[in-house]
Amino acid sequence: MITAENLTKVYGKRAALDHVSFEVPEGEIFGFVGPNGAGKTTTLRILAALLEPTGGHASIGGVDVAKQPDLVHSRLGYMPDFFGVYDKLTVSEYLDFYAACYRQNKQRRTKVVAELLELIGLTERRDQLVDTLSRGLKQRLCLARALVHDPVVLLLDEPASGLDPRARVDMREILKELRRMGKTIVISSHILPELTELCTMIGIIDHGRMRATGSVQEVIQHLSAGRRVRIAVVGDAEAALEILKPLASVSHTEIANGAIEATYEGDDSTAAEILQALTAGGIKVSAFSQVDGGLEEAFMRATSDEVG
Amino acid sequence: MNRVATAFWNPIVAKEYRSRMRTWRSPVAMMVYILLIGGLGFAVFSVMAYANSGITGGGNYGQILFSALIGFQVILLAFVTPALTAGAISSERERQTIDLLFVTRIPPFSIIWGKLLASMSFVVLLLILSIPIFSLVFLFGGIELDQVVYAFLVTLVTALTLGVMGILFSTWLRRSLVATVVSYVAAFVLIVGTLAFGLFFPTQIDPNATKAPAPPAFTYLSPVISLVWIAGDGSYLSASSYGVRYPNTVVGGGSGNTVCQSAPGGGTSCYSTGSSSGGLVSTSGFVQSAQAGTGTVPSGFFEGWQYWQATIVMQLAICLVALLVSAFILPPVRRLPWRRRNLTKSAPAVSE
Known part of the structure; x- marks a missing residue:
């Protein structure tokens, strides 16, 4: 559904994007992760035909973004990383305005606005002025704005940025609903745990280059040096460390937050062997669990080599 | 619609x-x-x-x-x-x-x-x-x-x-x-x-011109001239010879200069200060009535x-x-036909 091939954007001598390529199949949620200035927004703006790439090309649903921007605009909904609201318009007028910008007739607009307000839970606030909404509600309204023409693709730039935990949960639930509706969604975000739960695919970008892309598990496995277990023991933790360190499968151990974290190479049976070694050594293990360092660790590993 | x-x-x-x-x-x-x-x-x-x-x-x-x-x-x-x-x-x-x-x-x-x-x-x-x-x-x-x-x-x-x-x-x-x-x-x-x-x-x-002079067409961009004429005050403009200048050349064959001044009724009279004639000279009729009309551009493109x-x-x-x-x-991306590049070509090398 979404294809980016060797996207390059150069400002002067600085490369904002350097041959960025990725694909997002239909119905997937693609998490676009990267530090500030990595090139996320630039990529999304190129996909939305708001920026001309220096090189490479992008397509939405097989339509070249650079050659048929109008057709692309009819297929995608774009939500930038700012609200972009007008003063002195009510919530329903705001959505009606954008629906009219997509040349929908009055009857259709009325229906669409009602449906969208229902989706984002703002029906009871339809007559409230937009600039009096809270940040979270504005963000929801902006998402609704991107949906007024029922696009098949959604490009969401930092949709959860600056939201409180409650608003983030609300936003996540709405995105899940959109996924159920079959939308193909690209989300750029810094909120990595949320992406892990929400996204089916992930792309990590840094310094304008794509570091890794694929399913969440593929990316984590690709970038992770090993798996980790968290071990809580009753009594002396040092004794447990003495048992763990000689094990060939264990590459690193440390005590963190009152528990032992051990990094090892292997699978679940290797973890079972570690537990067995501890109990055989007389260590009373009160808790033994896999640590899902997951995306955050993968992200840090992918972006640490050139940071600074 | x-x-x-x-x-x-x-x-x-x-x-x-x-x-x-x-x-x-x-x-x-x-x-x-x-x-x-x-x-x-x-x-x-x-x-x-x-x-x-x-x-x-x-x-x-x-x-x-x-x-x-x-x-x-x-x-x-x-x-x-x-x-x-x-x-x-x-x-x-x-x-x-x-x-x-x-x-x-x-x-x-x-x-x-x-x-x-x-x-x-x-x-x-x-x-x-x-x-x-x-x-x-x-x-x-x-x-x-x-x-x-x-x-x-x-x-x-x-x-x-x-x-x-x-x-x-x-x-x-x-x-x-x-x-x-x-x-x-x-x-x-x-x-x-x-x-x-x-x-x-x-x-x-031009003393030899057969039409009355008009201010430069560029001045018509200002609404002031138009509004003055519409209000019926155009005679003030013509009286002051706004936008026209009489060259310092001999009129009527003398060696002196031509001096013009406003005349009653909005016209302009010119006389020579040269040694040969000295007094009021006969000027073309258009000068007398050059700008004393009713707001009509007397010559030029308009x-x-x-x-x-x-x-x-x-x-x-x-x-x-x-x-x-x-x-x-x-638009953020201007798409001129002659500027359309084949974006499918390989991207240029980038140095960081």
Whole structure:
């Protein structure tokens, strides 16, 4: 559904994007992760035909973004990383305005606005002025704005940025609903745990280059040096460390937050062997669990080599 | 709605109407505008009444009042219109809402047109509000209805030109403050600068010409000349030989210079200061009646046109060009046929 091939954007001598390529199949949620200035927004703006790439090309649903921007605009909904609201318009007028910008007739607009307000839970606030909404509600309204023409693709730039935990949960639930509706969604975000739960695919970008892309598990496995277990023991933790360190499968151990974290190479049976070694050594293990360092660790590993 | 109707009446107009009329600024602006126009009218009338007290039939109240009101109206609109339009596009950029319009199906021209139409509607509203005050001139006489209509037409087109220039600078300069300042400078140039052009670069009169001279066509851009003629005060312009200059050459074969001066009735008389003739020389008939007509351009490209017609045509031409340029430079990605590159080619090497 979404294809980016060797996207390059150069400002002067600085490369904002350097041959960025990725694909997002239909119905997937693609998490676009990267530090500030990595090139996320630039990529999304190129996909939305708001920026001309220096090189490479992008397509939405097989339509070249650079050659048929109008057709692309009819297929995608774009939500930038700012609200972009007008003063002195009510919530329903705001959505009606954008629906009219997509040349929908009055009857259709009325229906669409009602449906969208229902989706984002703002029906009871339809007559409230937009600039009096809270940040979270504005963000929801902006998402609704991107949906007024029922696009098949959604490009969401930092949709959860600056939201409180409650608003983030609300936003996540709405995105899940959109996924159920079959939308193909690209989300750029810094909120990595949320992406892990929400996204089916992930792309990590840094310094304008794509570091890794694929399913969440593929990316984590690709970038992770090993798996980790968290071990809580009753009594002396040092004794447990003495048992763990000689094990060939264990590459690193440390005590963190009152528990032992051990990094090892292997699978679940290797973890079972570690537990067995501890109990055989007389260590009373009160808790033994896999640590899902997951995306955050993968992200840090992918972006640490050139940071600074 | 069909495409033409959509282009001319689009959602932006309706949105702008809502936003504009829901602020306290609009009614206050209208009230201040009316108070200023009305106040000036009252002041002019009071001065005239005081100056002519005890004198019967002194002065043409209607004409003087009309001239003062229409001149003041142009000045007020020169302040109001750029303020309405110079932030139209740049404020969308500053508010970061412009991208949201670009991803809709509204074409750039419709965005420009919608902004302009919404702003100019407010200007038209101000003009309509001033009509009752202008109607007072009919109480005193000396002004016909067609003069008022022409004057309003020139004023409206001048405001439109100022508005379109404001839109252009708003699109081009991106920052509202800068765009507003430049728009005011442009308004000054349009109204005063073009008028000054006629003083500094007047038309050189050819003594052998068979037609009366006219000021440079560039000066017609200023609404001042047109409004002066419409108000019936054109004789002042001709009396001062505005926009024309008699060359320092011999007239009638003498060796001296030609000196011209205003003559009663608005004409101009020339005489030679040379040694051969010394006195008043016979000048071509056109010189005597060069600019004492009824507001018709005597020669040049607009020969036979009324001054106000020339002003309107030239200003509308500027509007058209400025509108097209604005619509061209507005989109974030400009796609000219000759600039279309094959983006599927491999990207250039990048060095970090």
